[in-house]
Amino acid sequence: MKLSRGEAKLKYAILIFIFTLSVKTAAASAELTYRILERQPQTLNNFVQGLEIFQKKLYLSSGGYGESSLRRYDLKSGELELEHKISSDIFAEGLTIFKNQLYLLSWRNKRAMIFDPKNFNLLSNFKIPGEGWGITHDETHLIYSDGTDRLRFINPASLKIDRILHVRDGKKRVNNLNELEYINNNIWANVWLSNRIIVIDPQSGIVIAFLDLYKIVREINSSSSSEVLNGIALDSNEKHIWITGKRWPWRFKIEISEAIPTEMKNTLK
16 A cells, blocks of 8 residues: 555654654663772671661671671761671561651561661551562652562552562663662662673663773682672762671772763663
8 A cells, every 4th residue: 555645754753753663662771980099907707688878886787697787887887886686487588767757678588677766666567569689768658579570669658569560671670780879860779690780770771871890800800600790889978878788898988970970860760
């Protein structure tokens, strides 16, 4: 069937629109640069699952059946101030502090626990679907990962799932999402078994930037495949980020040297 001139123009315009949209969707994320400001020693017993800074204290959750714990450190000195052992049937995962309550995930128990960050007293717990890996918040919702490409947004009042976000880099879904932190209106995530931290647009789920920490991982030089990069904590007082890994001897304070290009974020939405 022969198209009229008007129909041909419309078809051509549609093809151009589809091509442009596909290019934007597949656009590469921006690589951020960083520099190390400080190294702080930590015990090798820290099988780090979650990292958080709150009121000039560093909170850390350490995992493992029969080994899980919550720990609070003085941020400046790095000295341990408080430790709380978790029940031996629970593998502790990520943590976050929201409205003066500490939320701790369990790996396969399908529940999250709420503690008082002052003394680590258990306040309550609630059920979650699937596994728990990393957790953060955006001031309105708790956001947690389960080791897939999914991020679930929990209403803190009802403790129900309001929405699920699928994360992708271009057209490819990003699995193994682990520890999370909410920084500058974006979700930062460790990707398990990789040297990268990715920056996720919380509306679209698109990866808009990434941080390659290969040099730090190489410096650690771990011989164990389980001792991977894991742990992101924003120090909002200094605008720096602390990162670490599972059974790493050091925590690193880093400064991000390059901001996420605004035009890229707008393009990828």
